[in-house]
Amino acid sequence: MSTKHTKAAERFLSDKQQETWHNETLWFVREKRDRMAFSLPEWEDLREMANKIKMHTITHLDKYLDQFSEKAEANGVIVHWAKDAAEHNQIVLDILHGLNAKKMVKSKSMLTEECHLNDFLISHGIDVIESDLGERILQLKGEMPSHIVLPAIHLKRQQVGELFEDKLHTEKGNSDPTYLTRAARQHLRNEFLTADVGMTGCNFGVAETGDVVVCTNEGNADMGTSMPKVHIVSMGLEKIVPTVQSLGVFTRLLARSATGQPSTTYTSHFRKPVDGGQMHYIIVDNGRSDILGNKEHIQTLKCIRCGACMNTCPVYRRSGGFSYTYFIPGPIGINLGMLRHPKEYSDNVSACSLCYSCNNVCPVKIDLADQIYRWRQNLDSYGKADPLKKTMSAGLKFLFERPGLYNFALKFAPLVNHMPHFMVYNGLNEWGKGRELPRFAKESFTSMWKSGKVKPKK
Amino acid sequence: MSNKKDILYSLQRNISERYDMPDIDLLEGIVYPDPLEKFIEVSKAVGGDALVLKPEEDINEFIKTHYPEAKTIASNLREIEVATFNPDEVEDPHSLNGTDLAIVQGEIGVAENGCVWIPQNVKHKGIYFIAEYLVIVLDKTKVVNNMHEAYRQINFGEKGFGVFISGPSKTADIEQALVVGAHGAKGVTVILK
Ligand code: SF4
Numbered sequence A: 001m002s003t004k005h006t007k008a009a010e011r012f013l014s015d016k017q018q019e020t021w022h023n024e025t026l027w028f029v030r031e032k033r034d035r036m037a038f039s040l041p042e043w044e045d046l047r048e049m050a051n052k053i054k055m056h057t058i059t060h061l062d063k064y065l066d067q068f069s070e071k072a073e074a075n076g077v078i079v080h081w082a083k084d085a086a087e088h089n090q091i092v093l094d095i096l097h098g099l100n101a102k103k104m105v106k107s108k109s110m111l112t113e114e115c116h117l118n119d120f121l122i123s124h125g126i127d128v129i130e131s132d133l134g135e136r137i138l139q140l141k142g143e144m145p146s147h148i149v150l151p152a153i154h155l156k157r158q159q160v161g162e163l164f165e166d167k168l169h170t171e172k173g174n175s176d177p178t179y180l181t182r183a184a185r186q187h188l189r190n191e192f193l194t195a196d197v198g199m200t201g202c203n204f205g206v207a208e209t210g211d212v213v214v215c216t217n218e219g220n221a222d223m224g225t226s227m228p229k230v231h232i233v234s235m236g237l238e239k240i241v242p243t244v245q246s247l248g249v250f251t252r253l254l255a256r257s258a259t260g261q262p263s264t265t266y267t268s269h270f271r272k273p274v275d276g277g278q279m280h281y282i283i284v285d286n287g288r289s290d291i292l293g294n295k296e297h298i299q300t301l302k303c304i305r306c307g308a309c310m311n312t313c314p315v316y317r318r319s320g321g322f323s324y325t326y327f328i329p330g331p332i333g334i335n336l337g338m339l340r341h342p343k344e345y346s347d348n349v350s351a352c353s354l355c356y357s358c359n360n361v362c363p364v365k366i367d368l369a370d371q372i373y374r375w376r377q378n379l380d381s382y383g384k385a386d387p388l389k390k391t392m393s394a395g396l397k398f399l400f401e402r403p404g405l406y407n408f409a410l411k412f413a414p415l416v417n418h419m420p421h422f423m424v425y426n427g428l429n430e431w432g433k434g435r436e437l438p439r440f441a442k443e444s445f446t447s448m449w450k451s452g453k454v455k456p457k458k
Numbered sequence B: 001m002s003n004k005k006d007i008l009y010s011l012q013r014n015i016s017e018r019y020d021m022p023d024i025d026l027l028e029g030i031v032y033p034d035p036l037e038k039f040i041e042v043s044k045a046v047g048g049d050a051l052v053l054k055p056e057e058d059i060n061e062f063i064k065t066h067y068p069e070a071k072t073i074a075s076n077l078r079e080i081e082v083a084t085f086n087p088d089e090v091e092d093p094h095s096l097n098g099t100d101l102a103i104v105q106g107e108i109g110v111a112e113n114g115c116v117w118i119p120q121n122v123k124h125k126g127i128y129f130i131a132e133y134l135v136i137v138l139d140k141t142k143v144v145n146n147m148h149e150a151y152r153q154i155n156f157g158e159k160g161f162g163v164f165i166s167g168p169s170k171t172a173d174i175e176q177a178l179v180v181g182a183h184g185a186k187g188v189t190v191i192l193k
Helices: A004-015 A016-038 A043-058 A062-072 A083-098 A110-114 A118-125 A133-141 A157-167 A177-194 A220-226 A244-258 A288-292 A299-302 A306-312 A312-320 A330-340 A341-350 A359-362 A368-377 A387-400 A403-412 A443-451 B004-014 B035-043 B059-066 B147-153
Strands: A079-083 A103-106 A128-129 A197-200 A204-206 A210-216 A229-235 A268-270 A278-285 B050-052 B073-075 B101-105 B109-110 B113-120 B133-138 B161-165 B187-192
Touching: A004 A016, A004 A312, A004 A341, A016 A244, A016 A306, A016 A312, A043 A062, A043 A210, A043 A244, A043 A299, A043 B035, A062 A079, A062 A128, A062 A278, A062 B004, A079 B004, A079 B147, A083 A118, A083 A197, A083 A229, A103 A177, A103 A210, A110 A118, A118 A128, A128 A133, A128 B109, A133 A157, A133 A177, A157 A177, A157 A197, A177 A220, A204 A244, A210 A220, A210 A244, A210 A278, A220 A268, A244 B147, A288 A299, A306 A312, A306 A330, A306 A359, A330 A341, A330 A359, A330 A368, A330 B133, B035 B050, B035 B187, B059 B187, B109 B147, B113 B133
Parallel strands: A079 A278, A103 A128, A103 A197, A197 A229, A229 A278, B050 B187, B073 B101, B101 B133, B133 B187
Antiparallel strands: A204 A210, A210 A268, A268 B161, B109 B113, B113 B161
8 A cells, every 4th residue: 555655755765866966955954063073072962952952942842932922922012822723824814914014015924824824815805925936936927836945846947947037028038047036136126115014933032021023034034024023933842041141042953953953043032013003913723732742743743844854755755745735844844743633644754764864954953753653553553554555564573573584584584685576676675765775785784693704792 | 722831741751751952162163373374264255254453453444445335324432433323322112214324232243054043242133133244353362162162151131132254245046146235234354453
């Protein structure tokens, strides 16, 4: 049985050139991240500190959110609370209606994707403009992001060129990235200047000061909140950090982990509304408090949405973001999807080779692969276990429990190396699709050990 | 609509084990032999520029020679005589569109990532982002090693906004090709004095 992920991955893999480019480009981002990590002797201490601060914060969210909202209100911010996506969207609409606002310019926010805010507002006659270049490209194209930090990573420049030709009337056949970016700059500059309201997400909310911190490279969050007089911040309730001092730990990790930059270009700290304007925070639960009560998956609440787990994931790199059925792909998306709706999103749990690379790069040390493993163990309870894999695992269990037979089977495993290709990669072997089998060693470790071929290190 | 009480209650109900806050001061941030030199190096690496103004050099002359094409120049700094207008005298931030160059004051430089802390010290924060090019004036004795040191020192001022800027605005959203000048400044120079 193929999952939706394997089927979608097959489509992605059918464009070999694109797949290779995708794989290599993301690996390059991963390498940039490594260079940044290795340039700091304290990198691992930073990750551990970030992990501990987040564990502390999420298990004291009641206290910190109280403090955060009180500080914010004292700073003149209007604070709203939403238990789910519907409430969140309604609050935004009510604010816009109250101001008689027609156009809202947005900077990138995964939470508003989670809430399907744009469709809701557009259906109520609001002009919603995404201002992050990648997001704007996707909005014009009518597509979803395929990566949380590099939303348009699945598109080639020619596709963007053709899109802009059609929508922004750029020169025919010109797909030079600088030319296209300049065209978008001009187009969006006009949107910033004519918007009534600016909306941003939130990377961090600081409990002790009530500040909201937004990190971008383009400066779109800043343009969007400098021209309109009203700023709406949409934030998941897990975005809190306790103090300004702890903020430093996360701003040091975020860009280095995300894109291999020492910092994003802009790290903007918002505390008060602009003179004569308004600032609104919408603090959203939408399932997060339930995750807090789920011991096996509580760590997902530490996520700072850097995307490093996607860039490093061999399955993500080779199958692309659209092969996952949840809107957040990659290791973190597999887990968040399962937490949202296990039955609906269980296809994604197969998109993991349990290589654990994600655990090793995650700046806040989320046990991503362990969680995926646990979901798989429980697949039966969603009636979603793969019958083929079940047979295979049952067979393995049978072997593992019988050491004599296991050793016997292993002895003959190298024969697979000489089997004709069609026998190994037949229809029954799901792994053979898109994967080459590893070569079995001529001799197993156990038999080498027994015959004294393995020399213990002195 | 939900209220704060409902949501805080639902959090309380779900928290079973509470973890302690670690001691952040135990974390040793990187320290460079020469933070100023590192700051200049990283500023260049992130696509910007940084340089120390020599005692005999005049900042206005410097700006004139480096930005010969700039026609509308915004600054509220008294020493900047080449400014063509004071952005603090502009009523509506929309009128700042079309500014070729803005010269603003920074407070703290960060060696590890080329960031400069700017607590809002102008009437409209838009000027930091809307100008085609940005010059940040910074006291060269105010460069710290890392963000931990920076956050220990930052102040916000009355306006309630502050930003770390590291180099020019950029994007790589089209095929991961780096393009400088997405929405904000196409070039940033930090002048250290
Ligand atoms: S799970 Fe970790 S690596 Fe993945 S996006 Fe979140 S913080 Fe980044």
